[in-house]
Amino acid sequence: MNFLSHFYFDRNSEDPHLVLGTILPDLVKNARKDWNLHPEKKIELYDSQVEHSILTGWKRHLAVDRHFHNSQFFHAHTHAIRDLIKPSLQNSVVRPSFLAHISLELMLDSTLLTENHLDAEDLYVHLRQSDRALIKRFLEINQLDDTDHFFNFFEKFIQSNYLNSYRESHHIMYALNRICMRIWKDPLNEEQMQNLSVILSEYHELLKENYLEIYDEISLVIDPSI
Template sequence: MNFLSHFYFDRNCNDAYHVLGSVMPDLLRNADKEAQIKIERLPSQNNPAITSIISGWKKHIEIDRHFHSSLFFKTHAHQLKLLFVPVLTESEVKPFFLGHIALELILDNLLLSSHTVFADDFYDHLKNAEPEKIADFLVLNQIHPQKFLNFYASFIHEKYLYSYRQPDSVAHALKGICSRIWKNAFTKSQEAAVTEVVKFYRNILAPEYMLIFDETEHLLIQG
């Protein structure tokens, strides 16, 4: 799941560090591809902020495990892949990869556009997490903090998740993600075709997308 979909499960949480932890695996991956954290190896901490980040991180892993093994994910990622296959002729982008990421971004779009989650609430939590305490967590994991903190400040400042309200912006975000992996991800005509697929499939998902959130929430409660 993407940032706002993870936030859905902590939308009523009042702990900024837990919310940060719930999206930090993805933030850290974007900030520094070489940084790795084995969260299960960390000993118990006396620092409440670090304890909360660890708790959020573990919840992130659990949510993704449920999501990626769900019939919902397997079905819709596959259907999107099939729609992307003719679009990606002569492109290096893998249709399965694009189907996977597109599904996650469409879910964020639906949560935002239905006012189920609010980007303001998400960013407010991130702003309330003190850089010094984030640095303590990174240093504990033998990661030099400044590279992440610079990325984190930019991520909050740019607020690009607001753009996910628009399907066109979702397609643009997909191009940006793919461009980090493949030098020439989409041509302009391919980007336009990806946009049409996103719009089409968003309408398919709209009536039933909350099923995966309800299912995942139930599994989280069961433990």
């Protein structure tokens, strides 16, 4: 799941560091894709409540993703999207299964906003309130080797207010292309992007009929004490 979908499960939390933890795995990966942290292996080194809150959020993130990626909902929708977009990707290096996966996650984030299940600004408020010094210590304990680079990315992430752009369907295609550009050179041409935008916009409307099923399903199984 993407940033706003992870936030959905803790949108009523008053702990900014737990909320930060729920999206921190994706923040780290977006800052630098070769960073791989395993903070659950460093529990004995955390000596503040803030660090334990970040860890709790991190573990909740992993639990949510694990259930989501193994759900019937995920498999049914990614297979359907893949089959629809595959003809448009015949001459592209982009894998249809990859684009289907990311498309579904961005559509879900977008729907949470447009259907007023949460406000992206609430997430940004938590991130602004988080203690930078203790986040830095958490990252250093986990041997993240360039915290300056991470915080540069983190502050730009907050300042850009980018998640609110998911309210507009054409921004989803823009975001998808940007993600693909991190992996492949010249992944999509203009015609492919236009075709995909139409296909995904139509699918997005269909998704709105049952999108809450996966949130309800995960809410029932996720352990609130993680």
